[in-house]
Amino acid sequence: MKDRLAIGYIRSAHGTNGALRVHSFSGESEHFRKLERLTLRYRGIEREYEVEGVFGTHPTLLVKLKGVDTREAAQRLQGWEIWVPRENAAPCREGEYYIADLEGCEVYSRGEEGSVFHGTIVAVIEAPHTFLLEVALSGGGRAMIPFQDHFVGEVDILRRRIELKTPWILE
Template identity: 30%
Template sequence: MLITIGKVQKTHGVKGEIKIEPLTDHRSRFSGLRRVYLTSSRGESRECAVRSVRYMDGTPVLLLKGYDSPEKARELNGWLVQIPQEEAVPLPEGQYYWFELVGMEVLSEAGEKLGTIVDIFETGSNDVYVMKAGRKEVYLPATKDVIRQIDRAAKRMVIHVMEGLLD
């Protein structure tokens, strides 16, 4: 499975370099890249060797093999930059990638099946997990008061059902 770490913004310079909008909290993760997968909005995908990576005002700038001119590199504007899931930066205990959470089964502390995580979004204070429960969506604040346990291996999340949470 591929995970998205950035999006091609535009070309830079005369060598065919591309500026990347990072879609990761780990901007430095671009430094060690040897290859990336690029995917267009039409679903076209290409594997590319990374010739060099540098940063310009904190923005990653990549030079890819086979894209040695601005004209050639311009074809990639808007494409997603992806890597294999196993190359993701390991997170500290208690932190999770969104792709790990989407699809998880949600259970109450009593073991009752409540639904499935279908989406996640950010707010100012915490993330919110969107749980599909039958025909409705329930917003679960990603706080210790609500989220009691996350089991990556079992793809299961246990929550504390506070009064009014499922209404």
């Protein structure tokens, strides 16, 4: 499992003092208040920042970073993702997991003689209405599976295993 997770992204600048309007991927904001440091990522570039303050609640969450002191500096960070160590992300409730943990899981379905292995998830892609699981197929090639209840059954992150309800989606 990944030791760092994306917890949100910078939507826009707020005000004139460099405050950032932030979108929380989890829809929660409490974990942002505990942050002392964070990493911003954009197109392969990473920057570390110290957190000066967090204000408001989701969906209007504001973050002030040390060294980002003007509206113009804040505007240059629009679209950057916010990454933190796993222990600083919003805690998962029972039955929840981080989307990032799907990568590396093996994909199975139920066959007449037990479980059938189909491949391994190599990427999770955010699409307009759902996530897509990119699977490297055991017989070669790749397939995309919409991460929706209609196609995906049980997800067992601890065993690194995902069960398909409809294996024909791989054809």
